[in-house]
Amino acid sequence: MSGLESVDGSETISGPESDPGSFTVVGSTAEAESATLSRLRAVEARIVAAAEAAGRDPAAIRLLPVTKTHPASALRPVIAAGYRRFGENRVQELVDKANQLRAVEGLEWVVIGHLQTNKAKAAVTAAVEIQSLESLKLAAALQRHLEAEDRTVEVLIEVNTSGESTKFGLPPVEVVSFAQALRAYDRLRPRGLMTLALPSPDPNLVMPCFEALVDLQAQLRDRDGGGWDELSMGMSGDFEFAIAAGSTCVRIGSAIFGPRPTPVQPEPPRP
Numbered sequence: 001m002s003g004l005e006s007v008d009g010s011e012t013i014s015g016p017e018s019d020p021g022s023f024t025v026v027g028s029t030a031e032a033e034s035a036t037l038s039r040l041r042a043v044e045a046r047i048v049a050a051a052e053a054a055g056r057d058p059a060a061i062r063l064l065p066v067t068k069t070h071p072a073s074a075l076r077p078v079i080a081a082g083y084r085r086f087g088e089n090r091v092q093e094l095v096d097k098a099n100q101l102r103a104v105e106g107l108e109w110v111v112i113g114h115l116q117t118n119k120a121k122a123a124v125t126a127a128v129e130i131q132s133l134e135s136l137k138l139a140a141a142l143q144r145h146l147e148a149e150d151r152t153v154e155v156l157i158e159v160n161t162s163g164e165s166t167k168f169g170l171p172p173v174e175v176v177s178f179a180q181a182l183r184a185y186d187r188l189r190p191r192g193l194m195t196l197a198l199p200s201p202d203p204n205l206v207m208p209c210f211e212a213l214v215d216l217q218a219q220l221r222d223r224d225g226g227g228w229d230e231l232s233m234g235m236s237g238d239f240e241f242a243i244a245a246g247s248t249c250v251r252i253g254s255a256i257f258g259p260r261p262t263p264v265q266p267e268p269p270r271p
């Protein structure tokens with residue numbers, strides 16, 4: 001595990017073993033770190049409990065910590081706990097954090113927010129997985145940059161299962177034909193589907209969103225004879241429902257890192 005030291009009052013994270021060079025992050029206190037670690041452990045325990053209640057193997061559910069608006073220093077206790085893959089909404093924020101944390105060996109980044117085609121190059125360079133694929137225009141831009149870098153990237157198709165006009169993602173009826181069209185982009189590795197449910201504590205409103213994603217997965221598997229294993233669904237307020245419905249990836253921000261320190265900026269308007 002990475003060595004953690006404090007030098008001259010500043011907090012330093014060293015990458016594991018042959019760290020090419022430690023780096024300094026500021027603003028992290030022992031108390032804040034211990035609070036984050038406690039919240040992380042509580043979320044892990046809730047994931048296990050929800051999986052067991054649903055008769056599922058907890059190991060089949062990955063926890064993707066979402067660091068949106070939290071500084072790179074906030075990741076420290078989560079990195080120390082062994083996590084290496086983090087989700088970010090905005091590509092610029094992802095790139096900034098990736099740079100600040102580049103001394104940590106094996107760190108991987110996932111784009112979970114709306115991705116504009118003009119950010120495709122930066123996303124491809126910095127991320128290993130993009131969960132918010134929702135247009136062929138974006139697929140073509142990603143393909144172009146991936147060819148230039150001779151790489152592939154894992155993608156999930158984002159689906160707007162709640163029908164809210166403020167949400168990104170494809171309407172469910174378009175997903176199967178979109179998945180078919182994606183075959184033309186051989187640098188993209190489609191792994192599954194992603195959605196955000198209606199923001200509500202009411203399972204009667206939330207569950208249909210998750211069930212719609214499961215239903216689409218079944219349609220895709222029927223057509224392709226398998227695959228599409230990833231169902232990224234569930235956030236701090238609804239991940240237990242998502243696990244009951246079949247989630248394989250819960251994206252958790254505030255339940256681990258606490259309330260977001262700065263107001264969340266509205267998503268850019270649709271073109």
Ligand SMILES: Cc1ncc(COP(=O)(O)O)c(C=O)c1O
Nearest residue numbers: 066112235236237251252253254
């Ligand atoms: C797509 C997506 N997934 C997950 C999260 C994490 O949300 P929460 O802080 O409610 O866990 C966010 C936060 O903005 C998000 O935009």
